Amino acid sequence: MTLEEIVSRLDTKSDEKEAEKINQKDAFEVLVIGGGPAGAAAAIYAARKGISTGIAAERFGGQVVDTMGIENLISVPYTEGPKLVTAMEQHVKEYDVDIMNMQMAEKLIPATKRGMPHEIRLANGASLKARTVVLSTGARWRPLGVPGEVEYRNKGVAYCPHCDGPLFKGKHVAVIGGGNSGVEAAIDLANIVGHVTLIEFGAEMRADDVLQKKLRSLNNVDIITSGQTTEVVGESGRVSGLKYTDRNTGENHHVTLEGVFVQIGLVPNTEWLKGDIELSQQGEIIINDRNETSIPGVFAAGDVTTVPYKQIVISMGEGSKAALSAFDFLIRNSVDESESENEAA
Numbered sequence: 001m002t003l004e005e006i007v008s009r010l011d012t013k014s015d016e017k018e019a020e021k022i023n024q025k026d027a028f029e030v031l032v033i034g035g036g037p038a039g040a041a042a043a044i045y046a047a048r049k050g051i052s053t054g055i056a057a058e059r060f061g062g063q064v065v066d067t068m069g070i071e072n073l074i075s076v077p078y079t080e081g082p083k084l085v086t087a088m089e090q091h092v093k094e095y096d097v098d099i100m101n102m103q104m105a106e107k108l109i110p111a112t113k114r115g116m117p118h119e120i121r122l123a124n125g126a127s128l129k130a131r132t133v134v135l136s137t138g139a140r141w142r143p144l145g146v147p148g149e150v151e152y153r154n155k156g157v158a159y160c161p162h163c164d165g166p167l168f169k170g171k172h173v174a175v176i177g178g179g180n181s182g183v184e185a186a187i188d189l190a191n192i193v194g195h196v197t198l199i200e201f202g203a204e205m206r207a208d209d210v211l212q213k214k215l216r217s218l219n220n221v222d223i224i225t226s227g228q229t230t231e232v233v234g235e236s237g238r239v240s241g242l243k244y245t246d247r248n249t250g251e252n253h254h255v256t257l258e259g260v261f262v263q264i265g266l267v268p269n270t271e272w273l274k275g276d277i278e279l280s281q282q283g284e285i286i287i288n289d290r291n292e293t294s295i296p297g298v299f300a301a302g303d304v305t306t307v308p309y310k311q312i313v314i315s316m317g318e319g320s321k322a323a324l325s326a327f328d329f330l331i332r333n334s335v336d337e338s339e340s341e342n343e344a345a
Contacts, residue, residue, distance in 0.1 A: 156239025
């Protein structure tokens with residue numbers, strides 16, 4: 001938790017004060033919702049056009065804050081999540097961007113007329129208005145959905161290896177998922193815990209070859225493929241083991257361990273948008289090649305959208321593209337100031 005978050009928790013009237021402050025803001029030309037790589041890039045690209053830009057984020061940096069090692073950001077051989085987030089925030093602050101941190105969006109109210117302001121209602125009761133909006137609320141870890149997961153969450157079941165890995169020093173843990181996230185988590189954890197068992201549902205791991213080779217070189221890691229996790233079990237209020245079924249033979253197995261790290265993909269943060277914007281069956285915001293959504297003047301970028309391959313570098317590119325599309329929309333849909341004032345009234 002950041003110092004800003006601690007102070008906010010201690011001040012019981014902070015939400016009320018912040019809401020009053022936000023309600024006094026003028027409408028932005030571009031308002032970015034979400035502060036991950038896509039949101040940061042969108043804010044920078046919009047601000048560089050000299051238009052009024054705001055960014056409202058529940059937590060600046062998003063999931064990147066919880067990422068340990070980053071080795072595939074082009075031109076940066078290695079960095080870590082918190083370090084990258086600090087650099088992103090500093091870069092955004094180089095421009096005239098109104099950063100509103102710890103602000104969770106709850107409702108999108110589309111403009112009634114093309115080119116007029118959209119409204120974003122926040123959890124603290126405040127509202128923000130903008131002629132264009134870039135939605136970049138990202139995604140969160142997908143739950144495993146088996147008995148024991150919810151019961152033992154934060155009691156051995158975890159989703160962030162970077163955050164919780166040190167708590168399992170010298171212990172036996174499992175990582176569920178053989179994609180890049182799962183294998184990276186297993187590699188990081190192997191340097192901290194006593195032993196790692198990676199369980200992949202498919203017949204083969206899906207992670208990049210370089211990551212698989214690195215994982216297989218570690219002597220305190222077991223890899224199980226075609227394994228379907230069926231239950232997280234515990235004793236005395238904490239995780240004590242995990243059950244899985246061999247999908248090839250149908251045999252049931254039990255692994256004794258103290259921690260389970262779930263790394264099976266992401267769920268887009270779009271619950272607050274249902275009914276207001278077109279979403280895919282997976283809940284992702286449907287966009288075209290210009291990052292346009294089903295609502296004119298509302299754009300989307302990053303892990304929250306239908307763009308495949310959820311990667312930091314891709315999110316940054318998509319955020320930049322969304323901001324350029326928003327700027328193009330603004331210059332093609334100018335609104336007379338007196339007309340805007342009448343509409344607002």
